[in-house]
Amino acid sequence: MAKKPAPPKNPYEIVTRHIVMQRDMNPNSHVFGGTMLSWLDEAAALFVQDQIGYEDFVTVGMDEVAFKSPAHLGDHIIIYCRIDEVGRSSIHVKTKAVAYEPSTADQSEIINCRISFVCLKKERPYRYFESATYEAWRKKRENAVDRTYIE
Numbered sequence: 324m325a326k327k328p329a330p331p332k333n334p335y336e337i338v339t340r341h342i343v344m345q346r347d348m349n350p351n352s353h354v355f356g357g358t359m360l361s362w363l364d365e366a367a368a369l370f371v372q373d374q375i376g377y378e379d380f381v382t383v384g385m386d387e388v389a390f391k392s393p394a395h396l397g398d399h400i401i402i403y404c405r406i407d408e409v410g411r412s413s414i415h416v417k418t419k420a421v422a423y424e425p426s427t428a429d430q431s432e433i434i435n436c437r438i439s440f441v442c443l444k445k446e447r448p449y450r451y452f453e454s455a456t457y458e459a460w461r462k463k464r465e466n467a468v469d470r471t472y473i474e
Contacts, residue, residue, distance in 0.1 A: 335403035335419065338366040343398045343422075353393035354400075359420060359434050360385060362402060367416045367438040370404040375414065376460035377442055377451055383413070384439040391432045398422040400433065407437060411450040415439045 339362075341347075347358045364382055372378050394400055401421045408415040419435035442451035451457050 333405045333407075335405045335417070336370070337401060338370045338404050339402050341400040341402070343394050343396055343400060345396065348396060352396065354395075354433075356390060359390075359394070359400075360388070360436075362400065363418045363420060363434065363436060364438060366402040367404050367418050368440070371414055371416060371440055374406060375442075375451070375457070376464065377457070379444065379449075380414075380440045380442045382438060383441050386437045386439070388434070388436040390434050392422070394420075394422045394433050395424075398424055409452055411453050412442045412448045413439060414442075414452075 341362055343354055347354050349355045364385070368380075368382070371380065399422070401423055402418065403421070404416050404418050406414065407417045416438050417435070418438055420433045421430050422433050423430050442449045444451075
């Protein structure tokens with residue numbers, strides 16, 4: 324029997340979902356690219372806040388943007404994120420969005436990209452990941468109750 328491959332160190336997590344509405348459409352009946360990028364940026368920011376316990380950061384870049392297929396009216400867009408790299412004041416997140424068509428259960432990847440954020444303190448880059456604040460938060464989170472399920 325073949326051995327199962329180990330799961331990725333940082334698997335993608337579902338962060339949020341959107342329903343494609345008429346206001347999101349371009350004249351060719353596809354989601355505007357800017358709308359999709361906005362959704363990814365917002366989802367990645369929520370993901371980062373949850374993962375690092377800090378909220379004062381800014382988006383500094385969106386790299387490796389690859390549009391794969393269009394999303395259509397009524398599609399459910401599922402946005403996934405995972406941490407790619409952490410620096411002293413920066414964190415880089417891989418994101419992807421998948422369109423899910425509820426009536427057929429068809430899925431297709433719409434877009435993926437890498438989003439970079441920099442932590443700030445008093446409007447300046449802050450080496451948050453080297454700080455005692457981060458270490459204290461990390462230890463607290465390790466001892467926290469699993470928030471995946473709510474009763």
